[in-house]
Amino acid sequence: MKMIKVKPLIIILIFLLLLFENTILSNSFIVYVDEIYALLFIPLLVMNLKNIEFRKTDLLALLFFVLFISAGILGNLIYKYQNSFSIIIDIITNIKFILGILSTIFLIKDKNELESIGNTLSIFLKIFIAVNVFLGLLTYLNIYNDGFMGYRYGIKALKLYFNHSTYYAAANFVSSVLIYLFMKKKSDYIFIILGFILTILSLRAKAFISVVTAVSCFYIFRKRLLFGNIKYLFFLLGLVIITIIGYDAYDTYFNNDYNARQALTETCFKIAKDYFPVGGGFATFGSSESVKNYSMLYSIYGIDKVYGLSPDFSNFISDTFWPMIIGQTGAIGIISYIIILFTIFKKFILYAFKKNRSCFICSLVCFLYLLISSLAESSFVNSISLLFAFIIGIAYLKAKYEVCDGV
Numbered sequence: 001m002k003m004i005k006v007k008p009l010i011i012i013l014i015f016l017l018l019l020f021e022n023t024i025l026s027n028s029f030i031v032y033v034d035e036i037y038a039l040l041f042i043p044l045l046v047m048n049l050k051n052i053e054f055r056k057t058d059l060l061a062l063l064f065f066v067l068f069i070s071a072g073i074l075g076n077l078i079y080k081y082q083n084s085f086s087i088i089i090d091i092i093t094n095i096k097f098i099l100g101i102l103s104t105i106f107l108i109k110d111k112n113e114l115e116s117i118g119n120t121l122s123i124f125l126k127i128f129i130a131v132n133v134f135l136g137l138l139t140y141l142n143i144y145n146d147g148f149m150g151y152r153y154g155i156k157a158l159k160l161y162f163n164h165s166t167y168y169a170a171a172n173f174v175s176s177v178l179i180y181l182f183m184k185k186k187s188d189y190i191f192i193i194l195g196f197i198l199t200i201l202s203l204r205a206k207a208f209i210s211v212v213t214a215v216s217c218f219y220i221f222r223k224r225l226l227f228g229n230i231k232y233l234f235f236l237l238g239l240v241i242i243t244i245i246g247y248d249a250y251d252t253y254f255n256n257d258y259n260a261r262q263a264l265t266e267t268c269f270k271i272a273k274d275y276f277p278v279g280g281g282f283a284t285f286g287s288s289e290s291v292k293n294y295s296m297l298y299s300i301y302g303i304d305k306v307y308g309l310s311p312d313f314s315n316f317i318s319d320t321f322w323p324m325i326i327g328q329t330g331a332i333g334i335i336s337y338i339i340i341l342f343t344i345f346k347k348f349i350l351y352a353f354k355k356n357r358s359c360f361i362c363s364l365v366c367f368l369y370l371l372i373s374s375l376a377e378s379s380f381v382n383s384i385s386l387l388f389a390f391i392i393g394i395a396y397l398k399a400k401y402e403v404c405d406g407v
Helices: 006-019 029-039 041-051 056-079 084-107 111-140 165-181 188-200 205-222 230-253 260-274 296-300 322-352 357-373 385-401
Strands: 148-152 155-158
Touching: 006 029, 006 111, 006 165, 006 385, 029 041, 029 084, 029 385, 041 084, 056 084, 056 322, 084 322, 084 385, 111 155, 111 165, 111 188, 111 385, 155 165, 165 188, 165 205, 165 357, 165 385, 188 205, 205 357, 260 322, 322 357, 322 385, 357 385
Parallel strands: none
Antiparallel strands: 148 155
16 A cells, blocks of 8 residues: 655645635635745755755856845845835745745655646646636626626626636636646647636736737647747747737836826836936835835835825735836846846756757746736736746756656
8 A cells, every 4th residue: 555645745735725825715824825835945955955066057047146136135225215024025025936946846856756746736727627617607697796807898807716817817827737737638638728718718918918828839839830940939939929018018008097007117217227226125116015114215206196006005016027126126136137037947948948848838838927927917026926936847847857748
């Protein structure tokens, strides 16, 4: 009789907690699971330090990681706009996506453990998607009246039991990607397609663009279209994505009445200029912690009366990502963070390109989802980023342990 291994069960539980973090359960301890999982990297690093071989690229990435954190802390030390507790929480929030990938890689030790975790999660996520389809039908039939966030284009925008359609879309998207990563038979495509349809039914632009991008990546990379010139392929794919999200971002930020996102975007460049080469410091601009202890920067730059940015109603303060990075860490921070993301892309995503196309596609579309979302929400520092970090981590490990192309 086989013994039930505890560690795979704990990892599966962690993923499920991340999946349901932003649902009706969010008033419990579950809201801290993303930070806990990210910080798990620290003891895991200490335990594995002797077995790690640092390459030049790793040391370069570490340098820019330290530069990014230092730029924010330097702003805090110089201008003293925020308290120590808020600064620490915001630092963790800013780096948790990066740490989440590393926690996943350090946690899962071998191929059998990885397959056990992936196959178990795949079964659960098929049930998850089936339940969501059922609840979605009940919502459209006016039986389940709490399953949508209003109407867009005359259609109900689904959120089901999630707090917001953003979290609902991300959870369904990730489910489809993970099922594809561990698919065993072609009938699994039914659940993958249903998950993508559910994602689109959030009726959020980024969700639709991400699904189109994911399907395009699958078609291009699985079918080996233009496979001879990978640089040309990435350029073409990037050009299409940038064009679509560029138009959407312009429409959101600059083609409407003066709004919170536009105010944050315009102001972040003023802060970067005035506080060059750093910013105002962590927890001072565009972050959730800058609300809890309301930052002086909003009143200094006169945007504290903009709808959604005021002390009394600040719901839209953390609706952006890049303005937060620029405003809080300045020129040093934004350059460092871009280099960190490029390093993640090169080390964990491109690594799978020659080894396992299925793993490459899964990690690529997760990375692109966050990149696309970063133009309209906090994306890389949002709690949903840990779901994507988990997928990128296990896709990297799957590519490392085996070479196969899926079904």
